[in-house]
Amino acid sequence: MKIEGEYVFDAPREEVWKVVRDPEVLTTCVPSVQSVSKVNENEFTGEIVLRIGPLSGAFGGRVTVGNEVPPESCTLTVEGTGKIGFLKGVGNVVLVEQDGGKTLMKYSGEAQIGGKVASVGQRLFDSVSKGMIKQGLDKLNDILVKRMAA
Numbered sequence: 001m002k003i004e005g006e007y008v009f010d011a012p013r014e015e016v017w018k019v020v021r022d023p024e025v026l027t028t029c030v031p032s033v034q035s036v037s038k039v040n041e042n043e044f045t046g047e048i049v050l051r052i053g054p055l056s057g058a059f060g061g062r063v064t065v066g067n068e069v070p071p072e073s074c075t076l077t078v079e080g081t082g083k084i085g086f087l088k089g090v091g092n093v094v095l096v097e098q099d100g101g102k103t104l105m106k107y108s109g110e111a112q113i114g115g116k117v118a119s120v121g122q123r124l125f126d127s128v129s130k131g132m133i134k135q136g137l138d139k140l141n142d143i144l145v146k147r148m149a150a
Contacts, residue, residue: 001122003091003129004108007137011144013095013103017071019144020093029139031132034058042066048080052128053120057084071095076109085115105137 009016019025023036023044036046042065049058061080068074073094080087091109098104113125 001111001113001126001129002109003089003111003133005130005133006107007105007141008098009103009105009137009141009144010101011103011141011148012101013097014071015144015147016095016103016105019140019147021065025140025143029143030136042068050082050084050117050128052117053124055084055117055120057082057117059087061087067092078111085113085117087117088112107133 023038023046027033027036027046030048032049032051034047034049036044038044039062044063044065045061046063047058047060050056059080059082061078064077066075066077073092076089076091076093078087078089078091089109089111091107091111094106096104096106111129117125
């Protein structure tokens with residue numbers, strides 16, 4: 001499954017970079033995240049509870065940040081497993097400065113799902129993942145706007 005999109009943040013690139021590298025902020029932004037822990041500078045573990053169609057369950061996983069060029073880009077590698085299946089994926093994130101103190105985020109990647117969760121179909125999984133990404137980025141932008149106003 002391919003995932004790609006763009007999002008414009010109402011904050012400068014350096015500020016966006018800081019919050020996307022902060023596990024405490026990310027815990028509050030990503031829907032259904034139960035926990036995020038920093039293993040080292042480029043590795044995080046966590047747990048998320050997902051509901052996709054008739055299935056729901058917790059996934060434990062690991063995110064590794066690589067190919068970092070602060071505050072411009074990075075590659076994320078994700079692996080997660082749970083009772084209803086597994087997820088593996090790799091994605092690239094690029095932050096581009098925009099006029100007016102805004103930042104354009106471009107993201108793209110590929111994910112593989114397996115187990116019971118794959119039985120709900122790619123279309124439903126795609127819809128749920130797009131909704132979660134949009135909700136998480138909107139929340140992250142709200143946090144950035146509040147920080148900039150303070």
